[in-house]
Amino acid sequence: MLLDVLQGSEAGGFIVIQDTIHCSGRELLKCFVNTALKREDAVHILGFETSEEELRNGLDNNCALKLHFHNGYTDPLGWTNCSLFTVKQFTTEHIGQLLKKSTNPKATTLVIDSLSWILRHHNPVTVCQRLHELKKGGSVKVIIALLHSDLHQRGIVGSICHLATTVISVTPGKRERSAMAKTTRRSKSGKVMQDEEFFNVTKDYAVTVQSRSSYPEPRQTEAETTEADPTANLTFNLRLSEMEREAKEKVALPFVFSQEKKSALLKPVKGSGRILYEPDANDDFDQEDPDDDLDI
Template sequence: MLGDLVSGRERSSVVCIEDTVELSGLQLLCSFVKSLLKRLDKVHILCFEPPSQLLNPCERLLIHDGFSDTFGWLGTPSCLNVNSDIEKYLSDQSQRSGQASANQRSAVVIDTLTPLITQHGAVKSCQIVQNLCKAKLKGGNIAQVVFLLHGDLHSDHSLTLIHHVTSSVLKICPSKSPNHAAICNILHKKPSGKVIKLSEHFDVNSSLDVQNVEEWKPSNAMATDVSESQLDPTANLTFNLSLTDEEKQARSKLVLPYTKAMDRPVIGTDNTSGGGEGGKIFYQPDEADDFDEEDPDDDLDI
């Protein structure tokens, strides 16, 4: 699944790569950039952190400086900051970069969404991401938005809101396996509405290619031991509750009282053809009973 998302074989309009201080998601983000350059006409990278040395600007890869004056305190007019109208800024930059066809397809990559969330909050940041997906730049449309999110810097509520507006969430963490560098927990929402959740091992080589992708499942050895102990409630007891084969055989030969009553012969009567005598009710009146043998309706003229 991870390889299909990076290569574009699996469609996803908004991809969120969530990392932590334990493992950076920058290499995986650069893998997306490399793949986007193969599939699309232009890739805009909004850098709110110093740009990685792994990326080399070119005619089709436009790196926009958003880290020199991130919050706009210096008042640099041509510099991108968190208060800029990103859609208008990208449209102007696309027009300045050269003549572009009307059918040009572009992608927007944000190296970190954390400054936007810090400045505007999660709700406003979600609106910015959604507006970028629907934006129509001068010279084409935006086909995909990919951004990096430092998950350990935000609350669970903020992360839930961000995940809600994305079509794919890739949470990466270090792998304990010696054969792989990282684990990616994937939550992918297909256009049909189907939701896929799985975890995969992966590596990113020096050429920024995702490789060695294998599905990862937690070891079930402990779960098997627990299930087996739950199946046998008499295990690990200080006293014996189980039966031996001889005790089980003796229990099977035991005749219970109700089986004797069922085996009694049925006594026939004259007014029943081969049937039983039937049940009888014997009632002994009590002293408190108000028993009157006279007809209560005897005084009525019927």
């Protein structure tokens, strides 16, 4: 699945590469940049954590003209007032102006290195809103962001990952210079697919998958398939024997009248009072509207 995400980034996608201090995801981020350049996409990089020279090192030089690096590394907070891009300029309007520098691109890929820098200086709700606007605005084909998950609270990381269409969590692999990618991909229909793959990155920033282990479908064991008896280990008995059941059926319920009791209650008794009503001449009683005399 990792190679499918790398090669076929669909329009309107938002890919989050989630790493920790134990395993960096920047090499995988550069693989996405290199692949986008080979697709002849115009790649705009908001760089806060690495210099332009370091980021360009190892990428395809034939496609270098398609790479636009917006330097937020030299002065990310704008203290010297000489930086072309600062973290405060992470707005939909300003980024839209940066994307216009591309000349007739087939598609535009926006790379954020890293999103953690922006989250430390902006409200997470505002960041999610602006990412959503960029994703739905139509000027960007795909957004690829690096996120250091161990620098933020779990709720913030969860909000960003919920907004993403693909989340790639990078952890250390079993072998040297290898890593494991846990990929969670959500299609437009809402179907969620997951996969775990061991991979390594070559010197020219290409991804090689070493082994793949798809998530198996959940299997039910015999203990799960057989229904457990909730009355098995009780200290009292909830079942009736045949004799107890027959005795229970013979007991008359208090709200059920026997035939003798019904006859006794319905039999008229001498001297019992009755109420007789004779309509008066002034009574105006309408059979069709009995409540006609009421002020309703």
